Amino acid sequence: MSFETSQDVLNWYERQERTLTDDFIENLPWNTVEDTPLDKRFIPVLLYMRDVEVLTDMYHRELRRTPTGRDPVIAKFMERWGVEEVTHGQVINRFLNEAGYDTPSDWQDRTMKNVPGNYHLSTYFLTSLTNLLGSRFTATHMAFGAIHEMSTAQAYRRMKLLARHPVLSQILDGIIREEAAHTNFYRSVARIELAKSETAQKIARKVVETFWRPVGQGSLAKKRTEYSIATLFSDEGGVDQLDRTVTQRARQLPGFADLTKVTQRISDICDKLRPKRVAASLMMLITINLDAII
Numbered sequence: 290m291s292f293e294t295s296q297d298v299l300n301w302y303e304r305q306e307r308t309l310t311d312d313f314i315e316n317l318p319w320n321t322v323e324d325t326p327l328d329k330r331f332i333p334v335l336l337y338m339r340d341v342e343v344l345t346d347m348y349h350r351e352l353r354r355t356p357t358g359r360d361p362v363i364a365k366f367m368e369r370w371g372v373e374e375v376t377h378g379q380v381i382n383r384f385l386n387e388a389g390y391d392t393p394s395d396w397q398d399r400t401m402k403n404v405p406g407n408y409h410l411s412t413y414f415l416t417s418l419t420n421l422l423g424s425r426f427t428a429t430h431m432a433f434g435a436i437h438e439m440s441t442a443q444a445y446r447r448m449k450l451l452a453r454h455p456v457l458s459q460i461l462d463g464i465i466r467e468e469a470a471h472t473n474f475y476r477s478v479a480r481i482e483l484a485k486s487e488t489a490q491k492i493a494r495k496v497v498e499t500f501w502r503p504v505g506q507g508s509l510a511k512k513r514t515e516y517s518i519a520t521l522f523s524d525e526g527g528v529d530q531l532d533r534t535v536t537q538r539a540r541q542l543p544g545f546a547d548l549t550k551v552t553q554r555i556s557d558i559c560d561k562l563r564p565k566r567v568a569a570s571l572m573m574l575i576t577i578n579l580d581a582i583i
């Protein structure tokens with residue numbers, strides 16, 4: 290798919306039907322969720338995914354303060370994007386509840402309130418800074434967004450592969466389809482904007498190199514980010530899949546040909562936490578064997 294203008298991209302996006310409609314959600318086989326056990330190690334990851342999704346509401350408010358947020362085409366996209374991401378968080382929360390993991394009724398408010406104060410302060414400075422860049426910030430915002438959307442979709446794919454839970458898989462397939470549409474929007478507008486000027490490419494590249502962190506890090510505790518990434522990507526093939534589907538695709542953007550940042554960061558987190566995961570698995574094996582002997 291190749292588009293000439295961001296309006297063309299928006300027209301395409303608006304033709305995409307929602308997957309996670311109220312009907313889709315209501316018709317999921319919720320009464321069968323407990324028939325398949327869910328490995329407990331995925332609970333903190335699903336809670337992390339849920340919180341990141343509903344925090345989109347906050348990011349959306351922040352982005353409205355930036356030059357791209359005031360661009361009518363991008364603002365129109367973000368209106369729907371913001372709603373879709375929040376649905377993702379809510380449907381994940383419902384899945385957790387149906388699987389027997391209760392969450393407080395005000396979990397959305399709590400997630401918002403738990404965002405650290407220094408996050409709001411640094412975001413305030415960052416959004417103020419983007420106003421100095423004006424419309425040149427659009428390319429950066431779109432490239433950043435494309436990387437976030439691509440990595441989020443891969444995290445969901447890994448969750449589906451590892452958790453092997455039939456109802457969760459149906460939910461994740463729906464979410465992944467919507468994330469793919471978000472990716473296509475961000476990536477297509479990024480390509481158009483980056484191609485306009487070398488300065489835009491340099492700024493976007495510098496910002497990604499300096500500020501890119503895995504989705505949610507900063508607004509949620511770093512240890513939650515790292516646990517989620519290590520759980521999803523540490524196993525064989527995880528980092529390679531991320532490199533193939535995120536970093537190598539991001540490299541196709543003008544000015545991003547030799548990007549290594551995303552793979553490097555995820556790989557570093559996996560390396561850092563792998564010894565802990567190996568130790569935990571060994572402990573589990575020892576316990577199982579001792580149980581068998583006793």
Ligand SMILES: [Fe+2]
Pocket residue numbers: 342373374377441464468
């Ligand atoms: Fe999402």
Ligand SMILES: [Fe+2]
Pocket residue numbers: 374438441467468471
């Ligand atoms: Fe998304």
